[in-house]
Structures are given as C-alpha cells and as structure tokens.
Amino acid sequence: MAHADPKAAAHPILQEVKPAALPRAVLVENDRSFSWITEKICGIIEGKTPTWWWVCFILACFVASFTVAGITYLVATGVGVWGHANPVNWAWDIVNFVFWIGIGHAGTLISAILCLLRQKWRTSINRAAEAMTIFAVVCAAIFPVFHVGRVWFAWYLFPIPNSNAIWQNFRSPLEWDVFAVSTYGTVSVLFWYVGLIPDLAVLRDRFYAAGNKMRATLYGLFAMGWRGSNRHWSNYEMAYLILAGISTPLVLSVHTIVSFDFAVSLLPGWHTTIFPPYFVAGAIFSGFGMVLTLMLPLRAVYGLQDLITQYHIDCMCKITLATGTIVGYAYGMEFFIAWYGANPYEGFAFVNRAFGHYAWAYWIMISCNVITPQFFWFKAVRENTALVWILSIFVNVGMWFERFVIIVTSLARDFLPSSWGYYSPSIVEIFTFFGTFGVFSVLFLLFIRFLPVMPMAELKAVTPQADVHGGHAKH
Amino acid sequence: MSAQPYGLIATFKTAPALYHAAEAVRDAGYRHWDCITPFPVHGLDKAMGLRRSIVPRISLVGGITGFCTGMSLIWWTGAVDYKLIVGGKPLFSPMFAFPVSYELTILFTAFATIIGMFVLNGLPMHYHPVLKYDQIRRGMDDTFFIVIEARDPRFNAANTRALLEQAGGEAITELEP
Numbered sequence: 126m127a128h129a130d131p132k133a134a135a136h137p138i139l140q141e142v143k144p145a146a147l148p149r150a151v152l153v154e155n156d157r158s159f160s161w162i163t164e165k166i167c168g169i170i171e172g173k174t175p176t177w178w179w180v181c182f183i184l185a186c187f188v189a190s191f192t193v194a195g196i197t198y199l200v201a202t203g204v205g206v207w208g209h210a211n212p213v214n215w216a217w218d219i220v221n222f223v224f225w226i227g228i229g230h231a232g233t234l235i236s237a238i239l240c241l242l243r244q245k246w247r248t249s250i251n252r253a254a255e256a257m258t259i260f261a262v263v264c265a266a267i268f269p270v271f272h273v274g275r276v277w278f279a280w281y282l283f284p285i286p287n288s289n290a291i292w293q294n295f296r297s298p299l300e301w302d303v304f305a306v307s308t309y310g311t312v313s314v315l316f317w318y319v320g321l322i323p324d325l326a327v328l329r330d331r332f333y334a335a336g337n338k339m340r341a342t343l344y345g346l347f348a349m350g351w352r353g354s355n356r357h358w359s360n361y362e363m364a365y366l367i368l369a370g371i372s373t374p375l376v377l378s379v380h381t382i383v384s385f386d387f388a389v390s391l392l393p394g395w396h397t398t399i400f401p402p403y404f405v406a407g408a409i410f411s412g413f414g415m416v417l418t419l420m421l422p423l424r425a426v427y428g429l430q431d432l433i434t435q436y437h438i439d440c441m442c443k444i445t446l447a448t449g450t451i452v453g454y455a456y457g458m459e460f461f462i463a464w465y466g467a468n469p470y471e472g473f474a475f476v477n478r479a480f481g482h483y484a485w486a487y488w489i490m491i492s493c494n495v496i497t498p499q500f501f502w503f504k505a506v507r508e509n510t511a512l513v514w515i516l517s518i519f520v521n522v523g524m525w526f527e528r529f530v531i532i533v534t535s536l537a538r539d540f541l542p543s544s545w546g547y548y549s550p551s552i553v554e555i556f557t558f559f560g561t562f563g564v565f566s567v568l569f570l571l572f573i574r575f576l577p578v579m580p581m582a583e584l585k586a587v588t589p590q591a592d593v594h595g596g597h598a599k600h
Numbered sequence: 601m602s603a604q605p606y607g608l609i610a611t612f613k614t615a616p617a618l619y620h621a622a623e624a625v626r627d628a629g630y631r632h633w634d635c636i637t638p639f640p641v642h643g644l645d646k647a648m649g650l651r652r653s654i655v656p657r658i659s660l661v662g663g664i665t666g667f668c669t670g671m672s673l674i675w676w677t678g679a680v681d682y683k684l685i686v687g688g689k690p691l692f693s694p695m696f697a698f699p700v701s702y703e704l705t706i707l708f709t710a711f712a713t714i715i716g717m718f719v720l721n722g723l724p725m726h727y728h729p730v731l732k733y734d735q736i737r738r739g740m741d742d743t744f745f746i747v748i749e750a751r752d753p754r755f756n757a758a759n760t761r762a763l764l765e766q767a768g769g770e771a772i773t774e775l776e777p
Contacts (some may be wrong), residue, residue: 293677358644361721383755
C-alpha cells in the first residue's frame with residue numbers, strides 16, 4: 126500500500142485483517158456454457174409448438190373474447206351499460222386501470238432500478254418481466270379509453286389541433302396521467318426492443334443456418350443488422366444504461382401521477398399526501414406478485430431451473446415482503462392520520478372502509494396484502510414453489526381489492542348522506558375485466574413462443590467464464 | 601487481382617484470450633479494427649482503447665428538448681392560443697406544467713438515446729462483410745473474433761496475420777468485401 130492508512134499505522138493489526146470473502150450466489154447454476162444458454166433459450170422458439178401451448182392459447186383467446194364482447198356492447202350502446210351511477214362514477218374501470226398499470230411496474234423495477242443497483246440476478250427474469258409490463262399497459266389502457274364513451278374521440282386526450290380549436294386542460298391530473306401512461310408504454314416498448322436486438326441477431330443467424338429464410342428475414346429485419354461488434358456494444362451498453370436511468374424516475378412518476386388522480390381531488394379518503402409513495406410501493410408489490418405468478422410456471426414448463434434459481438425466487442419473495450410491509454404500514458398510517466387530522470369527514474371515510482358496507486372488500490384487502498407477504502419471512506415458504514405461487518395469487522387479488530376499496534368506498538359515501546349509494550358492477554364490466562386476463566395471456570403466450578424469454582447476451586455476461594480476468598488480479 | 605479483401609478475421613475461444621489479443625492489436629497501433637463478441641465483454645472497451653461513448657450527450661439534448669417542448673406546449677396552448685380560465689387558476693404556471701414536461705423529458709430522452717445509438721453504430725446495416733463470414737453465427741453464440749480491416753494504414757496481409765497468430769488467433773481468414 127503506497128499511502129499507509131494512519132489508522133492502520135496506529136493499529137498494526139488492522140493491516141493484517143482481510144475482509145472476509147462474501148459468498149456470492151451463482152446466477153447460472155451447474156456451470157453452463159455459453160452455447161448451452163443459446164441452445165436452451167433458442168430451443169424454446171425453434172422447437173415444435175407444445176400441445177399445452179395450444180391448449181392455453183385457445184383458452185386465452187376464449188377468455189379474451191369476453192373483453193371483445195364487453196367492449197363491443199359498450200361501444201354499440203353507451204357507457205351506461207356499466208354499473209356506474211351517482212355518486213360512484215368511477216369504479217371498476219379505474220380500479221382495473223390502476224390494477225394493470227401497477228402490475229407493469231415490477232417489470233420496470235426489475236429492468237431499470239435493479240440494473241442501476243447492479244443486481245445481476247435480474248438478468249434471467251428481466252425480459253419476461255418487461256414483456257409483462259407492456260402487456261399490462263395494453264390491458265390497462267383499454268379501461269380509460271373505453272370509459273370516455275365515444276371512443277372514436279379518444280384522440281381528444283392528446284394535444285392535437287381539432288376543429289373546436291380548444292386544447293386540453295393541463296391543470297388536471299387526468300391529463301398528466303395521459304402523458305405519464307403513454308410515455309410509460311412507449312419507453313417500456315423501446316427499452317424492451319433495445320434489449321432484444323442482440324438476441325434477435327442470434328435467432329436470425331440460427332434460422333438462416335437452418336435454411337428458414339422467411340423467419341431469418343423477419344428476425345433479421347428487427348435485429349437491424351446487429352453483428353456483435355464491440356464498438357457497437359460500447360454505445361449499446363451506454364444507451365441501455367441511460368434507458369435504465371430514465372426509466373427509474375419514469376416508473377416512480379407514473380404511479381405517483383396515477384395517485385394524483387385521487388390525491389389532488391378533495392374527496393375524503395383520496396385527499397392524502399401519502400398516496401404517491403403508497404401507490405408506488407403497492408404497484409411494485411402487485412407487480413412482483415404477478416412476476417412470480419408468471420415465472421414459476423414458465424420455469425417449471427421449460428425446465429429453466431438453472432437460470433431462474435432458488436436465489437432468484439428468494440430475491441423476488443423478499444422484495445414482495447418488503448413492499449407488502451410498506452403497503453401495510455401505509456394502511457396503518459392512513460388510519461392514524463385520519464384520527465390525528467381530526468377531520469370528521471376523513472375520519473368517517475376510514476371507519477366506513479373498515480366497518481361500512483364494503484367492509485368485506487376491506488378485510489379481503491388486509492388479509493391478502495398485509496398477512497400474505499409475511500409468510501415470506503420463512504425460508505421454508507420461499508423454497509416451496511407451489512406455496513409461493515399460491516401466495517402470489519393472493520397478492521394479485523389483494524391489490525385489486527386495494528384499488529376497489531380506495532376508489533369505490535370513498536365515492537359511495539361522500540359528503541352528503543342524501544347522495545350516498547352502493548355500487549355493484551354490471552355484467553358488461555365483469556366481462557370486460559375478466560377478458561383482460563385473456564388478452565394478457567394471449568400476448569404473453571405469443572411472446573414466449575416467438576421471442577427469447579431471457580436475454581441471452583446478458584445471461585452470458587454474468588457467467589464466470591465471461592470474466593476476462595478469470596477472477597484473479599485486477600487490471 | 602480482384603478487389604482488395606475487407607480484412608482479416610481471427611477466432612478466439614475464450615473471453616480472456618480475446619481480451620489479451622485486443623490489447624496486443626491496440627498496442628500495435630491499429631485503428632480500423634473490431635472485436636465481435638456474443639455479449640458485452642467487461643473491460644474490453646479499455647483493452648481496445650475505445651473512448652467513452654458519446655450517446656449521453658445526444659440523450660441530454662433530447663431531454664432538454666423534451667422539457668422545453670412540454671413547457672412551451674402548455675404555455676402556448678393555455679396562455680396564448682386559447683385562453684380559458686379553469687377553476688380560477690392562472691393561465692400558465694410552471695407548477696402544473698411540470699408533470700407533463702417531466703414525462704416528455706423522459707420520452708424525448710429515450711428516443712434521442714435510441715436513435716443516437718443507432719446512428720453512432722451505423723445501424724440498421726443489413727449487409728456487412730463480417731456477416732458474410734460462414735462462422736459468424738458462432739460469434740453470436742459462444743465464440744469471439746477480431747477483425748482488422750484492410751483500409752487500416754498499418755494493414756499488411758502478412759504482418760497482420762502474424763500479429764493475430766501471435767496473439768493466439770485461430771482460423772485466420774480473409775473476409776471478402
């Protein structure tokens with residue numbers, strides 16, 4: 126050591142102390158080679174379409190047809206076919222919108238925030254999680270777009286010159302939301318696509334070698350002529366890092382702005398400053414629930430245990446636990462502030478949530494969101510894949526109910542008892558929402574059939590043999 | 601003699617072998633050369649003597665453009681083109697214009713970054729001599745290559761080949777233009 130640490134000079138023993146080598150979890154198990162990774166991931170696309178895929182796909186199409194039916198009926202008739210009536214003019218549509226948008230957030234968290242934090246375990250799940258984000262945004266967009274009623278005027282949401290010469294009201298959080306969600310969707314697609322380019326080039330060359338000219342051309346078109354040049358990688362990695370850097374504030378801002386839709390209003394139960402962080406934590410919580418729901422079956426079906434290891438599941442469970450606990454804290458803090466704020470309307474809104482007409486929804490929410498994640502403290506639970514999967518479903522259910530509780534109970538009991546009401550969804554709403562799971566599944570099934578489910582280049586880069594220094598002397 | 605070859609390509613089996621060969625080629629003073637790798641090899645930029653990518657500058661321009669677009673769009677539509685008082689609020693304030701400008705900053709940065717990356721890389725380029733090499737498929741899979749272009753002033757078929765051989769390169773082949 127050239128510059129002796131004065132502290133070390135005073136205590137010679139310190140010079141002899143070496144930091145303990147921290148054991149690092151292996152990210153790709155069984156010491157797999159580069160080409161094993163390529164074969165494994167490309168094999169999913171190149172192999173014969175499995176029977177289960179067709180079964181799931183047909184089932185998903187059938188479920189998706191419910192959304193098509195619900196929307197067609199709505200467009201042909203009018204928004205009155207939904208169960209909305211004074212005072213509840215926002216209900217399942219916004220609940221479903223926030224639910225789906227929230228699910229998307231885990232994808233961006235994995236691809237962007239964990240990238241900046243150099244959490245290398247993200248590599249095996251980020252592609253599928255980003256795909257989940259995009260498909261979730263698609264499902265989310267259906268609801269506000271069709272809630273405008275005359276959907277052919279949905280372009281009025283954007284500042285496009287129109288014959289009335291009037292512009293959007295940029296003071297409204299709803300208009301902010303238009304920009305937040307459309308930016309979120311666009312940037313998610315771009316980020317996903319940039320990540321796909323090197324893998325599309327792999328597929329292009331493999332299909333070309335196999336003599337499948339048509340697929341080689343299709344994949345090649347989107348691979349942009351990628352040739353693995355390190356001069357390209359240099360710019361590519363920088364671009365990827367910047368995209369991660371800007372997606373991080375983006376994902377936090379999107380759910381913050383979604384929460385502004387409520388927090389900026391004056392309605393008791395909505396008008397609270399805790400909403401932005403509370404919504405962001407809830408979004409990541411629900412998103413990780415959905416990532417687990419999707420990845421665990423995918424891992425089992427395609428035998429990806431060497432790539433999505435127990436370590437990955439542990440990490441995801443722990444994030445679910447952390448964000449779920451934040452959500453639980455927010456529930457408690459909302460009650461505390463309602464009492465401490467001494468506003469009778471606010472106080473009533475919360476007592477009504479827990480013990481009013483919608484108490485059943487409130488307690489479903491509490492049991493799913495506050496109690497369920499606490500199981501993840503236990504290693505035995507995290508190692509029981511089937512149990513983790515079941516708990517992840519509870520998280521999804523709980524987070525849907527959270528939005529229902531916030532939106533519907535607050536509206537159904539507003540300031541004047543004379544205008545109180547009780548909201549129940551109509552069959553059209555139920556159809557539309559049920560169908561979005563089909564829409565999501567159709568898109569996700571197409572993704573796992575035609576695109577690499579894991580980023581091969583990134584996976585190779587985290588294997589031990591990718592280290593040019595062989596784990597010894599530093600350059 | 602027909603057209604001059606595009607250059608020489610050498611194969612390396614492992615990432616460390618490529619890394620050390622890249623250092624050798626860099627130290628020999630070549631400028632028009634490249635490494636072909638299936639994944640971004642950590643530290644290879646330094647071994648090749650590449651400078652830091654300039655993509656961030658393009659991103660910054662995009663971000664500033666996005667923010668200004670948001671602010672001026674909201675100012676012009678609300679306070680100039682069609683003045684409409686809503687809720688007794690001012691016609692323009694940077695406060696309520698901020699969320700939209702913030703989102704547009706991110707949107708424009710994303711587009712600038714990606715377009716900048718493509719332009720700097722000269723992509724899309726669906727035809728390239730390297731892609732015609734019959735083993736290039738391995739370069740997307742598990743093999744590493746170094747390509748030295750014939751247009752490099754130091755290029756000399758015999759000496760360059762010797763350098764690549766010395767650096768541990770295998771199957772050194774001439775690439776057709």
